[in-house]
Amino acid sequence: xxxxxxxxxxxxxxxxxxxxxxxxxxxxxxxxxxxxxxxxxxxxxxxxxxxxxxxxxxxxxxxxxxxxxxxxxxxxxxxxxxxxxxxxxxxxxxxxxxxxxxxxxxxxxxxxxxxxxxxxxxxxxxxxxxxxxxxxxxxxxxxxxxxxxxxxxxxxxxxxxxxxxxxxxxxxxxxxxxxxxxxxxxx
Amino acid sequence: xxxxxxxxxxxxxxxxxxxxxxxxxxxxxxxxxxxxxxxxxxxxxxxxxxxxxxxxxxxxxxxxxxxxxxxxxxxxxxxxxxxxxxxxxxxxxxxxxxxxxxxxxxxxxxxxxxxxxxxxxxxxxxxxxxxxxxxxxxxxxxxxxxxxxxxxxxxxxxxxxxxxxxxxxxxxxxxxxxxxxxxxxxx
Numbered sequence: 001x002x003x004x005x006x007x008x009x010x011x012x013x014x015x016x017x018x019x020x021x022x023x024x025x026x027x028x029x030x031x032x033x034x035x036x037x038x039x040x041x042x043x044x045x046x047x048x049x050x051x052x053x054x055x056x057x058x059x060x061x062x063x064x065x066x067x068x069x070x071x072x073x074x075x076x077x078x079x080x081x082x083x084x085x086x087x088x089x090x091x092x093x094x095x096x097x098x099x100x101x102x103x104x105x106x107x108x109x110x111x112x113x114x115x116x117x118x119x120x121x122x123x124x125x126x127x128x129x130x131x132x133x134x135x136x137x138x139x140x141x142x143x144x145x146x147x148x149x150x151x152x153x154x155x156x157x158x159x160x161x162x163x164x165x166x167x168x169x170x171x172x173x174x175x176x177x178x179x180x181x182x183x184x185x186x187x
Numbered sequence: 188x189x190x191x192x193x194x195x196x197x198x199x200x201x202x203x204x205x206x207x208x209x210x211x212x213x214x215x216x217x218x219x220x221x222x223x224x225x226x227x228x229x230x231x232x233x234x235x236x237x238x239x240x241x242x243x244x245x246x247x248x249x250x251x252x253x254x255x256x257x258x259x260x261x262x263x264x265x266x267x268x269x270x271x272x273x274x275x276x277x278x279x280x281x282x283x284x285x286x287x288x289x290x291x292x293x294x295x296x297x298x299x300x301x302x303x304x305x306x307x308x309x310x311x312x313x314x315x316x317x318x319x320x321x322x323x324x325x326x327x328x329x330x331x332x333x334x335x336x337x338x339x340x341x342x343x344x345x346x347x348x349x350x351x352x353x354x355x356x357x358x359x360x361x362x363x364x365x366x367x368x369x370x371x372x373x374x
Contacts, residue, residue, distance in 0.1 A: 004229035004238040007194045012226045015219045029216060032202045039199045042191035051191040 003048040006074075010052035011035065013073065017063035023128055025135015033124050034058055040120035044161045046113075053081035054117045060086045084114040085121070100147030104154035115158035122148040123166040130173020138177050145173055190235040193261075197239035198222065200260065204250035210315055212322015220311050221245055227307035231348045233300075240268035241304045247273045271301040272308070287334030291341035302345035309335040310353040317360020325364050332360055 001009070014034050021030035038054035046054075052074060059065040060082060067086075071079035084106075091099045107118055126148050129141045136144075152166050188196070201221050208217035225241035233241075239261060246252040247269060254273075258266035271293075278286045294305050313335050316328045323331075339353050 002229060002232070003190050004194060004233065004235045005226070007191060007198075008222060008226035008229045008238055008242075011194075011198050011222045012219070015216065015222050019216050019219060020214065027207065029202065029206050029218070031216070031218065032199070032206060035195060035198045035202050039192070039195035042189060042195045045189070046191065048191045051195055055195075 006048055006052050007038075007055070010055040010074065010078075011038075013065070014055045014059060017059040017065050021062065023133065026128075026133035028128070028133070030058075030062070033128070036124045036127075037117065037120045040123060040162065040165060041117055044116070044120070044159055044165070046116055049078055050081065050113050050117060053078045053085070053113075054120060056082050057085040057117060057121060081111075081114055081117065084110050085117055096143060096147055100150050104150045107151055108154040110155075112158045115155035116162055119152050119155050119158060119162040119166050122152050123162070123169045126166065126169045126173050130169070130176050132177070132180060138181050141173070141177055145170055193235055193239050194225075194242070197242040197261065197265075198225075200252070201242045201246060204246040204252050208249065210320065213315075213320035215315070215320070217245075217249070220315070223311045223314075224304065224307045227310060227349065227352060228304055231303070231307070231346055231352070233303055236265055237268065237300050237304060240265045240272070240300075241307060243269050244272040244304060244308065268298075268301055268304065271297050272304055283330060283334055287337050291337045294338055295341040297342075299345045302342035303349055306339050306342050306345060306349040306353050309339050310349070310356045313353065313356045313360050317356070317363050319364070319367060325368050328360070328364055332357060 015031050018030040018034065022028060023030055023033060034055050034057060037057065038051040041054045042048075042051040056065075056070060056074070056078065060067055060070065067079060067083050070082050087099070087103065091102050094102070103118075107115055110118070126145055129136060129144045132138065132141055149170060152163065156163055202218050205217040205221065209215060210217055210220060221242050221244060224244065225238040228241045229235075229238040243252075243257060243261070243265065247254055247257065254266060254270050257269050274286070274290065278289050281289070294302055297305070313332055316323060316331045319325065319328055336357060339350065343350055
């Protein structure tokens with residue numbers, strides 16, 4: 001399979017899996033997030049397999065897709081990356097702070113390719129949360145960013161460019177939240 | 188830019204441009220269609236640039252993106268492919284049959300890369316219409332398929348594999364419509 005066939009196939013599977021799903025509290029289609037994560041990974045020099053895994057990183061967690069269907073359609077390498085990006089189902093009902101601690105512990109022992117995707121994932125999330133879409137208040141957003149920072153800190157050493165992109169997204173999100181809390185408009 | 192960076196960037200621009208848009212009469216996100224077109228093109232051996240143009244083929248027609256913004260972000264080659272896939276705005280209010288005749292005449296003189304994307308586009312459309320989503324009746328669907336056949340016939344010689352995929356999609360859609368019109372369930 002060519003790289004273009006692989007990436008468009010992964011995008012199609014993700015688009016179908018996430019059809020109708022939106023980002024928490026907003027109207028942004030969920031698939032836009034996974035495409036953004038894949039783009040961050042690819043722009044930072046990630047391989048097509050990493051970008052494909054980024055496109056697919058939430059299909060097992062959030063759709064009818066299974067680890068087996070990903071392995072069948074995309075092979076064991078991409079399936080392993082997706083499996084490492086998938087939260088343990090037992091974490092689902094935990095408070096966000098606890099979940100982030102478990103994600104961080106999991107990432108500290110994960111392969112470098114997984115840590116690269118995870119940093120991009122957290123960057124996309126922090127960018128979105130920092131804009132305070134409907135359904136988020138500044139306190140929740142700050143909590144999320146603190147948790148994401150914990151996760152990314154556990155991934156450091158994987159890719160300086162992606163780490164810098166996260167740091168920039170975090171700084172921008174915190175500045176935006178401060179401006180909002182002070183009643184100003186940062187834009 | 189790597190092929191993975193190009194394709195994920197094109198997918199991201201398309202996902203943002205088509206956010207909230209759905210296929211006519213249904214709930215399928217519009218972006219799923221352009222990703223399917225890109226996947227058909229890539230699976231048939233199309234280049235990454237062709238697949239990127241397929242991802243972007245409706246952004247000028249259906250969003251705030253312009254020919255200039257596509258050229259700025261993706262370069263002249265991809266911008267030319269997208270421009271060739273964009274209907275003339277003066278066709279917008281014409282009946283579908285007239286519009287399809289104009290598309291066919293336009294395609295008969297188009298570069299081979301454009302004709303390949305157009306065949307994939309019509310294949311995706313015929314697959315969707317043949318399933319009779321909400322908003323389509325069998326007569327409209329048959330009219331659409333006849334128009335798409337005219338367009339694909341004008342593209343023939345571009346890619347035997349894509350042409351065969353269109354022919355198969357057309358046959359399946361017509362069989363499904365016949366079964367529906369006879370009151371049976373073809374599934």
